[in-house]
Amino acid sequence: xxxxxxxxxxxxxxxxxxxxxxxxxxxxxxxxxxxxxxxxxxxxxxxxxxxxxxxxxxxxxxxxxxxxxxxxxxxxxxxxxxxxxxxxxxxxxxxxxxxxxxxxxxxxxxxxxxxxxxxxxxxxxxxxxxxxxxxxxxxxxxxxxxx
Amino acid sequence: xxxxxxxxxxxxxxxxxxxxxxxxxxxxxxxxxxxxxxxxxxxxxxxxxxxxxxxxxxxxxxxxxxxxxxxxxxxxxxxxxxxxxxxxxxxxxxxxxxxxxxxxxxxxxxxxxxxxxxxxxxxxxxxxxxxxxxxxxxxxxxxxxxx
Numbered sequence: 163x164x165x166x167x168x169x170x171x172x173x174x175x176x177x178x179x180x181x182x183x184x185x186x187x188x189x190x191x192x193x194x195x196x197x198x199x200x201x202x203x204x205x206x207x208x209x210x211x212x213x214x215x216x217x218x219x220x221x222x223x224x225x226x227x228x229x230x231x232x233x234x235x236x237x238x239x240x241x242x243x244x245x246x247x248x249x250x251x252x253x254x255x256x257x258x259x260x261x262x263x264x265x266x267x268x269x270x271x272x273x274x275x276x277x278x279x280x281x282x283x284x285x286x287x288x289x290x291x292x293x294x295x296x297x298x299x300x301x302x303x304x305x306x307x308x309x
Numbered sequence: 310x311x312x313x314x315x316x317x318x319x320x321x322x323x324x325x326x327x328x329x330x331x332x333x334x335x336x337x338x339x340x341x342x343x344x345x346x347x348x349x350x351x352x353x354x355x356x357x358x359x360x361x362x363x364x365x366x367x368x369x370x371x372x373x374x375x376x377x378x379x380x381x382x383x384x385x386x387x388x389x390x391x392x393x394x395x396x397x398x399x400x401x402x403x404x405x406x407x408x409x410x411x412x413x414x415x416x417x418x419x420x421x422x423x424x425x426x427x428x429x430x431x432x433x434x435x436x437x438x439x440x441x442x443x444x445x446x447x448x449x450x451x452x453x454x455x456x
Contacts, residue, residue, distance in 0.1 A: 170317065183437070187407060210314055291389030
């Protein structure tokens with residue numbers, strides 16, 4: 163079901179400062195920057211590797227305001243890992259399977275994620291305290307799990 | 310420098326319960342169980358994918374007691390992501406490079422990690438709140454970054 167660790171999402175106060183830090187310290191490259199008004203974040207993807215069905219990234223997240231989910235996370239926990247995302251071949255199918263096994267899926271339908279992906283979140287209380295994201299990369303909808 | 314996301318380490322109260330959950334919910338398979346007295350944890354690696362220079366895993370961590378690092382983490386934060394590990398071709402070289410760029414490396418020398426790996430940790434305060442591990446998989450010491 164999981165093909166790769168797609169990304170680790172890290173909440174931060176200053177996106178540009180953290181991008182510069184990761185670039186100069188680890189020679190990483192930003193491959194996308196987006197503002198997601200729906201989720202209340204500015205974000206950047208730093209490329210780590212290519213994998214089955216998609217890539218692996220560090221995702222940096224800066225909240226658009228204090229009343230956003232990431233803003234509240236920062237106020238409560240400080241900077242750190244906000245969520246972990248796993249690549250799946252078909253996010254709608256994964257949502258059905260996982261939901262049928264007793265884990266609450268937070269989205270009724272897949273929604274738009276970074277880099278043109280389709281995503282859904284799983285309830286952290288059902289996932290050992292880990293906010294977990296399922297990611298289907300663009301153009302992999304027809305890929306079989308063994309692709 | 311980073312070849313892959315090697316693993317996400319998740320702290321939990323009951324290793325066997327969490328292993329069973331991840332196996333039945335996501336069809337994952339445990340490929341290693343270890344007790345690491347030095348780090349004060351019982352741990353299990355659930356295989357996600359194979360990548361450049363090594364695999365990608367979910368690592369589940371149960372503390373051996375309340376006075377261990379993971380025991381203290383659980384008391385303070387509850388279950389959740391404890392650390393993130395990135396695969397590097399040569400951990401000693403990565404420690405030197407990263408240390409030279411101003412990030413505190415918590416280990417003076419590489420130490421023994423899961424599955425025969427060589428590892429070192431970076432200070433979470435220098436890493437945006439993320440306890441970060443560098444992992445060199447066994448038998449990749451001679452591998453060039455492009456291997």
